[in-house]
Amino acid sequence: MNAMRLRALLLASLLALGAFAQAPARGGALPPPLPLFPLDNWWNADITHAPVDPNSAAFITYLGAGRGMHPDFGGDSGDPSAPIYGMPYVIVASSQPLVPVTFDYDDESDYAAPGRTPGYPIPNEAKSQQRWIEGGLAGGDADADGDRHMLIVDRDLRILYELYALHWTGSRWEAGSGAIFPLDSNARRPDGWTSADAAGLAILPGLIRYDEVYGPDPIRHAFRVTVRHTNGYVFPASHRAGNTSGALPMGARLRLKASVDLSRFPEPMRKIFQAMKTYGLLVADNGTDLYVTGTYDTRWDNDVLNPAFGAIKGSDFEVVQLGWQPSRSDNRRRSVRH
Incomplete structure (x- = not known):
């Protein structure tokens, strides 16, 4: 092979690698540093010593102590x-x-990331291919229903884009709402604003992810949870989606009690449940009581997940003081990022 042809092949290989590196990827490792958002963000706050809400027992009864x-x-x-x-x-x-x-909710949606031109980095593949949007159906499927969230991370600029009820009409993208979160900021959405989630919170930082459950490090963030009814909202939420008396507000925190014995569970499940003791669950949407959200990943084994989760009951939780925020001293104790 002559030198000119070798150089041409090398150049073609480099161009192909560059294109591959720039191609959108479904799932996989998130860009560091982790966890997402600053360490003092509400998703990453250590709630181990946060006070219990005076109405905790009543809230748990409403959810169902045996659920x-x-x-x-x-x-x-x-x-x-x-x-x-x-x-x-x-x-x-x-x-x-x-x-x-x-x-649809244009007055509560973000059209552009700070300093960027308007728009969302939605891959073309999502128009016609499955498994880019929640529920699995392609953006252009006319009969698709459900919440149809799409979560997109710009790994270079560290920006999170989230969309709710996303559809491709054949000529344009339409969504119920959209929210954009710079991952290095703790900026909260304006009071009264929704996001791609009913509570006005980001979704991705609260998901249980396969790579962290089966990775070497502890999980260092709270998880997203749904309940059947809600009543207003408290910090860190910014949006209400119900006013049912006796129900938890959006933004409420549930903490797995320190007394719950985790030794009976497989190690990956212990890691998840330990995070529920340390960081808790954040009420983020109306849905089914005590449904905890995670990522779609073909590696999950529901024969492992379902019995372990089902063994944890409503009575194993307590409600943290509504609207609780960590003190600066609490934040200074946490300094590890990866």
């Missing part, structure tokens, strides 16, 4: 056309083109 927790995530059912279980997420490069989105 089992459930993992609202998993892998494929074996049927390639069936809805998927769990939240997919997408990682893109900063070179991913930004495309316009039309919103």
